[in-house]
Amino acid sequence: MEFCKGEHKHFIVYKPYNYLSQFYSNSKQQKNKRFLGELYNFPKGIMPIGRLDEKSEGLLLLTTNGKLSDYINSQKVDKEYYAQLDGNISVEAIKKLETGIEIGFDGKKYLTKPCKVFKLSDSPNLPMRSKKIRDTRHGPTSWISLTLNEGKFRQVRKMTSAVGFPTLRLVRVKVGHISLNNMQIGEVLELDKLV
Incomplete structure (x- = not known):
């Protein structure tokens, strides 16, 4: 086409x-x-x-x-995000994100589709954000890669909060x-x- x-x-x-x-x-x-x-x-x-x-x-x-x-x-093109999370994300939380998690959307409950999630071993090489993110004195953070092909409003943020690791910084790194x-x-x- x-x-x-x-x-x-x-x-x-x-x-x-x-x-x-x-x-x-x-x-x-x-x-x-x-x-x-x-x-x-x-x-x-x-x-x-x-x-x-x-x-x-x-x-x-x-x-x-x-x-x-x-x-x-x-x-339904794949979109990959790097998310910096509040806390050191657990293997159990990653599994929940991968298999689907219930979030709120338009006042209703929504079960996210299975997606690809893994913890990054190092912080990604991204430019410094204009607004500083809290530092490690306030507790540990961790980074994940999350690839999905749906796009509900604030979906990644809602997903990570639902498993107990709120998103501090979210960067889309790939579309298709x-x-x-x-x-x-x-x-x-x-x-x-x-x-």
Whole structure:
């Protein structure tokens, strides 16, 4: 299937912490918020493919092609996150995350689908976040890689809290075959194609 013919534009962004996954304010409540439009002069009609909540950071795909956006969202593409957790996560908690955990969503209970989770042996090599995360004087932290192909609102955060290890920092590092690699926070790259 060919989505990339014509004049469509495609970008990848390292979305910073405390930015919304939109390009400008659409309400008075958002007047003190930060937006993707501050990072780059994006073309008209640009849209994010999926979103990252304000407190999350990392890889965000953008396109002017609505059909491509729908295709990527509908194909349940794998998304990998690195999550820094409050506490030293246990093997038992990792197993619960892998097999599915009950979280709240839209006022109802939701059982997450099985996903791939493992503990990282070292802290990942990520750029320093703008807002400092508490240090080890307040107790240990641990990092996990979590790969899933669904995307409920704040799902990863809800999942890690449900097993007793709240997320302190959340960075999306991969969507499908596209990786964050060595991008810096706020960096924008234009690509010829996304699929």
